Amino acid sequence: xxxxxxxxxxxxxxxxxxxxxxxxxxxxxxxxxxxxxxxxxxxxxxxxxxxxxxxxxxxxxxxxxxxxxxxxxxxxxxxxxxxxxxxxxxxxxxxxxxxxxxxxxxxxxxxxxxxxxxxxxxxxxxxxxxxxxxxxxxxxxxxxxxxxxxxxxxxxxxxxxxxxxxxxxxxxxxxxxxxxxxxxxxxxxxxxxxxxxxxxxxxxxxxxxxxxxxxxxxxxxxxxxxxxxxxxxxxxxxxxxxxxxxxxxxxxxxxxxxxxxxxxxxxxxxxxxxxxxxxxxxxxxxxxxxxxxxxxxxxxxxxxxxxxxxxxxxxxxxxxxxxxxxxxxxxxxxxxxxxxxxxxxxxx
Amino acid sequence: xxxxxxxxxxxxxxxxxxxxxxxxxxxxxxxxxxxxxxxxxxxxxxxxxxxxxxxxxxxxxxxxxxxxxxxxxxxxxxxxxxxxxxxxxxxxxxxxxxxxxxxxxxxxxxxxxxxxxxxxxxxxxxxxxxxxxxxxxxxxxxxxxxxxxxxxxxxxxxxxxxxxxxxxxxxxxxxxxxxxxxxxxxxxxxxxxxxxxxxxxxxxxxxxxxxxx
Ligand SMILES: [Zn+2]
Numbered sequence: 001x002x003x004x005x006x007x008x009x010x011x012x013x014x015x016x017x018x019x020x021x022x023x024x025x026x027x028x029x030x031x032x033x034x035x036x037x038x039x040x041x042x043x044x045x046x047x048x049x050x051x052x053x054x055x056x057x058x059x060x061x062x063x064x065x066x067x068x069x070x071x072x073x074x075x076x077x078x079x080x081x082x083x084x085x086x087x088x089x090x091x092x093x094x095x096x097x098x099x100x101x102x103x104x105x106x107x108x109x110x111x112x113x114x115x116x117x118x119x120x121x122x123x124x125x126x127x128x129x130x131x132x133x134x135x136x137x138x139x140x141x142x143x144x145x146x147x148x149x150x151x152x153x154x155x156x157x158x159x160x161x162x163x164x165x166x167x168x169x170x171x172x173x174x175x176x177x178x179x180x181x182x183x184x185x186x187x188x189x190x191x192x193x194x195x196x197x198x199x200x201x202x203x204x205x206x207x208x209x210x211x212x213x214x215x216x217x218x219x220x221x222x223x224x225x226x227x228x229x230x231x232x233x234x235x236x237x238x239x240x241x242x243x244x245x246x247x248x249x250x251x252x253x254x255x256x257x258x259x260x261x262x263x264x265x266x267x268x269x270x271x272x273x274x275x276x277x278x279x280x281x282x283x284x285x286x287x288x289x290x291x292x293x294x295x296x297x298x299x300x301x302x303x304x305x306x307x308x309x310x311x312x313x314x315x316x317x318x319x320x321x322x323x324x325x326x327x328x329x330x331x332x333x334x335x336x337x338x339x340x341x342x343x344x345x346x347x348x
Numbered sequence: 349x350x351x352x353x354x355x356x357x358x359x360x361x362x363x364x365x366x367x368x369x370x371x372x373x374x375x376x377x378x379x380x381x382x383x384x385x386x387x388x389x390x391x392x393x394x395x396x397x398x399x400x401x402x403x404x405x406x407x408x409x410x411x412x413x414x415x416x417x418x419x420x421x422x423x424x425x426x427x428x429x430x431x432x433x434x435x436x437x438x439x440x441x442x443x444x445x446x447x448x449x450x451x452x453x454x455x456x457x458x459x460x461x462x463x464x465x466x467x468x469x470x471x472x473x474x475x476x477x478x479x480x481x482x483x484x485x486x487x488x489x490x491x492x493x494x495x496x497x498x499x500x501x502x503x504x505x506x507x508x509x510x511x512x513x514x515x516x517x518x519x520x521x522x523x524x525x526x527x528x529x530x531x532x533x534x535x536x537x538x539x540x541x542x543x544x545x546x547x548x549x550x551x552x553x554x555x556x557x558x559x560x561x
Contacts, residue, residue, distance in 0.1 A: 042553060099387075103402060225560050
């Protein structure tokens with residue numbers, strides 16, 4: 001598709017400064033500057049460090065995105081920006097930059113929901129979203145099951161984590177195993193040479209009693225504690241910790257719960273399409289397991305390529321372009337950054 | 349036309365200044381601590397008030413602090429991004445210098461003086477100035493008790509800590525109109541639009557994972 005609105009999207013909800021440019025459903029540029037290396041030694045994202053990095057990266061990243069897309073800024077039809085949820089100080093830098101662009105270009109601004117953007121990004125890779133679809137968003141900051149009828153109007157939350165996010169569990173277990181931050185890619189790599197059935201780790205909120213109250217919710221805190229206990233017992237007995245086996249068995253437990261609940265939700269709602277997004281969607285076992293089990297049920301699975309699953313500006317631009325295409329009302333210039341923007345608010 | 353703004357204190361102040369150095373529009377926010385919400389509408393409002401459009405802007409002046417980080421960044425990212433889009437230069441000025449020049453030019457001080465603003469956590473950002481507004485020392489961040497002075501103190505610090513800063517002098521809040529005059533007349537050092545944080549980020553290195561059994 002060579003027509004459609006030209007939209008620039010800015011994402012600064014965590015530690016990635018993302019600027020994406022999209023025309024309709026075509027991705028033109030996806031520039032990302034990450035401050036992850038500055039956080040690694042702290043074992044997690046330090047908000048003030050992230051905010052400082054966003055300020056420094058903002059203009060260079062906008063510039064890089066424009067060069068890659070081969071566009072002039074003043075050709076842009078609208079500016080979109082993540083207004084929440086996310087780290088308050090980090091969001092604020094992106095929102096302020098987007099407003100400056102909107103003023104400087106004389107174009108409308110859309111303050112959009114980060115989670116809805118994770119859903120919309122798949123249009124850039126697999127075309128228009130099936131309506132409705134079941135979205136499972138899993139990352140270091142969120143773990144949600146959402147029913148999406150029209151991503152520009154709102155999404156129905158079906159379930160979410162009641163404690164740790166899925167990605168957080170990966171980070172914590174990686175730390176237990178002496179693997180670097182962020183943990184996801186390292187667990188994935190270690191798991192490749194381990195056995196997923198070596199250790200039977202618990203599946204949170206899957207007992208009959210839990211299912212009554214938390215059928216589509218997740219819990220990863222008990223799993224993380226179980227892994228810690230197992231590793232400590234190993235160390236206490238003076239035996240080496242089989243890192244690959246622990247990683248593979250832990251990863252299997254997380255993926256098993258995620259896929260089980262996503263399929264259950266889709267079947268309950270009579271939805272034939274599942275979309276997986278967020279940083280954890282880059283996990284190879286999750287992609288394989290979801291596709292395999294969904295196939296058996298006649299359910300289609302869409303997962304954007306890993307670069308589009310992690311936080312980026314393209315996803316914000318993709319949602320912005322859809323909002324413009326569908327004639328939705330833009331935000332006002334006093335748009336706030338809302339660290340706890342509800343998932344039901346697509347445009348703030 | 350020069351657009352000037354400062355977000356290094358609880359308030360947002362915005363002004364427009366023409367090529368003769370005359371301030372043609374000025375606005376100040378009414379709600380403290382809402383920099384992100386108020387700066388862009390105020391910029392739009394001063395342009396409107398003056399009957400101007402964004403293409404009339406030829407330069408931007410921004411207060412680079414020191415000041416509370418969150419608000420400070422709103423001003424700086426706005427200045428840098430707007431300067432980039434409009435392809436116009438962006439000049440940074442130490443926020444304390446702007447207060448100092450206003451004090452000197454309006455005659456609220458005679459002789460050497462200090463400027464002190466609220467740094468929260470029971471500290472102030474401060475700098476020392478000569479009688480004609482030249483910065484001699486600072487900016488620093490410190491507890492008021494460690495800066496105690498009998499010289500006049502300009503800025504909000506003097507009203508917040510009257511026990512340590514005995515002689516208070518106006519102004520207490522920075523004005524973008526004065527920021528514009530300072531840049532137009534090159535009355536203070538013009539800086540790159542880099543924030544003067546003066547403090548490192550709060551971040552603790554993690555210890556060993558806690559044992560669970
Ligand atoms: Zn995300």
